[in-house]
Amino acid sequence: MGGPRGAGAPRGPQPVAKWWTFAASCAIQACAGLGYSFSVYAPAIKEKMGLNQVEIATVGSAVNLGGYFAIVSGAIYDATKDMPSAGPRLVISMGSLCCVCGYLGMWLMVSGRAKGGFAELLMLAVCAGNMGVWYDTTAIVTNVRNFPRSRGYVVGILKSFLGLSASIYTTVYTAAFAPDAVTFLLVLGLAPAAICSVLSLFVNYVPFVEACEMAHTPGSPAVGTERRFLYTYGLVAVIAGYQCLSALAEAHDAPSQSARAALAAGCLLLLCGVGAIPRGTGGLRAVYGHEHAAGDADEGLAPRTASGGGGGGGDDRDSAGGRAGGERAVSPRRRAARDASPAAARAGRERSRGGADHERLPLLMAAAGGAGGSAALDGPASAGGAPPPAAPHPSPPPSLAAGDPPAAPLPNLNTMDMARSFEAWCVFAQFCVGTGVALAMLNNMGQLVVALGGPRGGQVALVSLFSVANAAGRLVMGYWPEKALHGRGTPRPLFLAGVAAAMALVSLATAYASLAALYPMAVLMGLLFGSHWSLVPAICSDLFGLAHFGSNYTALQFAPAMGSYLLATRLTGALYDAAAAAHGDPRDCVGPDCFRAAFLVLAALALAGAAACAAAAARSRRVYAAIARHMREAEEAEARLSP
Structure with missing residues (x-):
């Protein structure tokens, strides 16, 4: 065992x-x-x-x-x-x-x-x-x-x-x-x-x-x-x-x-x-x-550089260059345990071939065509001179083939560093908009049913369907992007962009929906709402590392708090009250146009969120290439250690 x-x-x-x-x-x-x-x-x-x-x-x-x-x-x-x-x-x-x-x-x-x-x-x-x-x-x-x-x-x-x-x-x-x-x-x-x-x-x-x-x-x-x-x-x-x-x-x-x-x-x-x-x-x-493996434990999240050494048998010199940018040094006990394994040492020597002494690539903010190439993840050649003969190596995932962006260092950012990255604000904006749009439907489901001619209390089944679809969305967007990342190195923000675009379409359809159409709209909105809660934490750990994951993940949760209040409560409530006043009843509004203006505005915001997430996906391709490469290398090293 x-x-x-x-x-x-x-x-x-x-x-x-x-x-x-x-x-x-x-x-x-x-x-x-x-x-x-x-x-x-x-x-x-x-x-x-x-x-x-x-x-x-x-x-x-x-x-x-x-x-x-x-x-x-x-x-x-x-x-x-x-x-x-x-x-x-x-x-x-x-x-x-x-x-x-x-x-x-x-x-x-x-x-x-x-x-x-x-x-x-x-x-x-x-x-x-x-x-x-x-x-x-x-x-x-x-x-x-x-x-x-x-x-x-x-x-x-x-x-x-x-x-x-x-x-x-x-x-x-x-x-x-x-x-x-x-x-x-x-x-x-x-x-x-x-x-x-x-x-x-x-x-x-x-x-x-x-x-x-x-x-x-x-x-x-x-x-x-x-x-x-x-x-x-x-x-x-x-x-x-x-x-x-x-x-x-x-x-x-x-x-x-x-x-x-x-x-x-x-x-x-x-x-x-x-x-x-x-x-x-x-x-x-x-x-x-x-x-x-280096990169999985908290101590190994910092990028491997020529001066900082690589995982499993590379040069682990505790130089200033090796700890620059907030990199945490590997503890002596973990270094000894890691280097004690011949298989880990072989894996480190294989990763260390290439020998070029590259500068560290900037994290996340680097341009797509920045210098450094994939060697930013590689350690130096063996101290004795030429590296050992290369063992046969499996083909990389398709996203890492020639012509795709080179791998970037694995990130490890604290909350303040995260707040200075473009990607963080793109994810924050869509998290705010996506949860706000979904909660605008969920929190106002009772009034929405009445506005479309349904009975009071008719929202119970719709709320249950939304809840179950919410769970299903979390399942699907936990499994599908993970498989795509392992198989092709697909950036997770690309899935968030797709979810945002779908939410814009569902919001547009809800603006003109009948009572019967509200049932599939509730299911779709629940799916998309749940998708955010699987994608955002995973994106946070991918782009900003695990060392400060608790603080980073919970900082991003200010976004749904803002979306719940600004979009689901203030914006939707104000536009609903305006429609009710136009109908002559300041308290209750009955008619298909009662929530129409609100969901049209929400659809436009979701579309803007989709564009922001697409930009984040494009800028983070090198980071996801690094993650996919690291996963492949770690699995290979683990296979050597297995009985």
Whole structure:
């Protein structure tokens, strides 16, 4: 199953195995998206607290604001990332504290057990919404660090479970509590915190490649890993399909209480399938295989240069040039472990052929035709003179063939450096616009149904369809871009540009949609909304590195917070009020033109976002060429280390 503990094997108790961490993180993410269930208990808050429509909408915006204010959780995670177990568990415990304080506080106020005004309610709503970002930050960052060459799969799956969380808890509500939404608030204040506190014991960072990740058949070093991810993809797809059918059945057939209980039990039974993810991986504790390849571990994210040395046997001189631009030196223990492996040394000597002493290429800001070529990733020739004879080398991915841009150094930027890059602002802009457009539909679904001639309360099935499609979009855009990157080196921002262009078309169609057409529009918008939540974290780790991933990823989450308020609330609300006034009713608008102006403006903004993402994709081609090359080299080196 794995070799003996080598020179780089950590001393002392081994951490919990990666797949156990991943399985626990899936279940944690199923508790992290409860902000999307606001519409379930919003009527009870409105009635018990005597709020008007504007006030209850403000409470919903407060929940969204808490759900997107993630910079603190990212900063704390990065500050404690050198504590592989205690760090993630501390961040999860902060999320559980927010959960208890927020939802339990709202329950106390709504049930009349505690007194408070509108301002106190808003603070509790922000706290309740904020619980999810602590869970999400821990799950995403820890597992991306554990599986650095499968980050697209990891993000897609974990974000899909988050997208399904509101649907899962809504199913529990309809089976056990409906119509008592006040008691449901009490459950939200206690159950997720208790579940995640227990699951946090299985969450940690594993600073090496486990034996179960190594090759089982020649030439396919990641076959076991990919199959486990595919199993989890299938599990999420089954749960999403089950929830979709359940929502449609509840909307059209009005099932009995016992039928609803059976549907909820089936959902929870399917969710237990995450327990099979780590099966056959060698037990609860991680079994050491070998050290991470340079570029996968946090210490190896900086670019390899002639002065700074290469991974696995190149020149590792600790010169000033080798640490320029914020590059972190490899620790002596990791260097010794890495160089102790003859296979790793051979891989380093093979990468070191070429011998030209190139200057470091600028990160991300470099022009597409900048000097340096692919040798920026290569170390110097062997100290003894000519390099050893080159071993047969597999053909590179098609995107790395002659005529394509040369590879750039692997990036490693902190948040301030990220904020100075053009690509970061392109991604930020589309993240803001994309989430704002989707939330403009979701948050106003009830009014949209009424405006198109539907009944009040007719949005329940549409919200469920949006939620399931949201999870499906996260799955698809986690898997497809990852396969394209491994196979052809395709830049992930290119997929984000396609999503933005599709969102412009869906927004345009929604502006002229009928009530019947609103159903496919809700599904498509949910797919595109979910796609952002898989693509943006993966793009962040690709373009800006893993060393500061927690802070960088959570800084980008200011974008959906802005989109939710500026586009979904202010812009859409103002244009809707103008249409309602034109119809002679300042409160409710009935007519196909009520939201038309809003969605036409949103379509134009989405089109601008598509252009920005296309520019980011063009400028980042060299970085993605480097990532694709690194993945190929790391897999080759891993194949040599495998039994």
